[in-house]
Amino acid sequence: MIILSVLIVGGGLSGICLGHTLEQQNIDFKIIDCNQNHSSKVAAGMINPMTFRRMIKSWKADELIPFLNQFYAQVEEKIEEKFLFPIRLRRAFASEHERALWIERLNNPQYANFVNPIERSETTPNYLKDNFGNAFISTPGYIDAKTFMEANHRYFIQKDCLQYDNFDYSALDVENKTYDSKAYTQLVFAEGFQGEDNPFFGYLPFKNAKGEVLTINSSDFREDEILNRKCFVLPTKNGDFKLGSTYAWDTKSTEPTQGAREALLERYEGLSTAIIEVVGHEAGIRPTAADRRPMLGEHPQYKDLFIFNGLGAKGYMLAPYFADAFVKYLMGKAPLDKEVDIQRFYKKHFKK
Template sequence: MLVKLPKSNKYIIYMKVDYIIVGQGLAGSLIAYELLQRNKKILVYDLPEDNYSSSVAAGLFNPVTGRRFVKTWKADKLFPYLHDFYPEAEKELRSKFFYRLPLYRPFIDLQEQNKIMPDFNTTEDNTFMIPANFKSKALRINEKLGGAHVRAAGFLDIPEFVDSVRKRIQEYGKYFNHQFVEKNLKLNAEAIQYGKFTSEKIIFCNGVRASNSKLFGWLPFRPVKGELIFATISPALEFIYNRNLFVLPFKNEIHKVGSTYDWERIDIVPTEEAKKMLENKLYAILDVNFKTIDHIAGVRPATKDRRPFIGRHPKFKNIGIFNGLGSKGVSLGPYFAGKFIDSLESNTEIEFEANIKRYNSLY
């Protein structure tokens, strides 16, 4: 495309793409994948070595959370969607990153057992659970009380998924391992210009860094630091344990154990305090020895109302954001990435609860 520069006789050749994506963690990968599937020309800027969340996350997906065994927000839509999406993506990207695993939540006491048991399969809220009594050689579970077997759970190997999408972008789009500098973005009525590129639209998937940006820093982000440990446990668990902490059998006898929530210290420094706390909790439920082999920390791009930040900028309609996936990126991401691209392509809006429109008054 040839564009004449103002006050000059010079012509510059700009390369035209359909979308620029800033950030390729889990959010940017889902957006990039969705766009490539629709044959869009994309350009991605990312700093994988500076990733704060996707490279650290356990990748767990679980439709039932909280102390009261309730379904997570939109579980009836999100979980059938993700169970189709990731296996399809595995085939398309010729890679393995999606693992279905039973998840077990033991009852904590008789009172809880009495409260939950009669409701199983009788209320709509329990469609994802069945009463269960999992036996494990490694876990000290109170067999008499039993617990709930949560269906439709498992984990995504996020780094593997992100790497597979990156290869696809390098093959069919453009990928730059460069920092995107917001102040160098030029906007006019029809297009966006950045360096030697013009684009119809740009989507920011820059995780916690969005909170410091001029374009989207006005949104009420509430980043939360999280730490987890890697521990070898022998024999390995055959299911994910989830009560007070999760123990996820990852590879061979390596388990991910986590995680912590800290809203005060927002950095990526692993602390001795968090490590000890996780080890103590693990020690309390295990009947065998374990060995901590690694310990990592990251920051979740969470929001004040715990709902994603998706939508168009209030002033610049060709600038979008796909962010705020918080601690549930694996389950929220696929459904909303599809909905968001649908809305951008058809000039419609995504639902209000996830749409940044709900905060337009803050802009």
């Protein structure tokens, strides 16, 4: 049996989930991280199993939700930190058509785990602008992203599995599989949005999206539910709320912008009448592929050189399941799902 030793470049959400999965399999690994994981720390961490535009289940939701529930519970116990908080998600319908689609889903057994009956007016907050009705989506809740990142980094540093450093591509010998003169059996790039500048995987069709989130205070909101329509209002364990989020393409700046702030506040006005105070503003860049599917797999030319990236806006829902699938793939136990395998881009984006 081959003994694996894996180098992971990137200690964001992807690198953390890979680390825990490798540890579960007793595989030696090291994470190198530049300690600037903007999107993983900034993300609201809301786990939403529905796509509201067409009122359908998110891709692979039936598989992802049970897996992440078990995975995150195990990690919380292992690192002795709480970061997954159960909460209800209230969707305020955007139109009569959306309400009609919801009713259709209520009568569809395939949606029984996610949709709930339409709420009565007496159970609806008076600050919600509710012209077309609302209903709750069954969801595991949300990940406190900052707590998740900081606690997991502390854990892996204590285990001597994580070091802060800028990855030096010139110190990588891809033929001999060494980095800084140390040998590994496999190297996995999990760099988030910085992956588009990777000299080995930069050919992949990254379509990274900047997202911005406001931190707000209000004495009106309920603290036991998330509100959602064109934006979301999410209670946090600290007693404030997150208002998000925006999408902006073709930028690498992680600086908050006035335009995004104004856009979020305008969307909020369509959702609620509650008076709010803005107390914070953060931005991050989501690593996303052009086809909105993760980008996993081996480089077509360099053996044992891999990428684990492109999880996008629903990363906290996708990462546990695909980290498990990816480690099985590294161990030679199972192939990757064709929808996420980067072989789908070889012909168009890589010249042999």
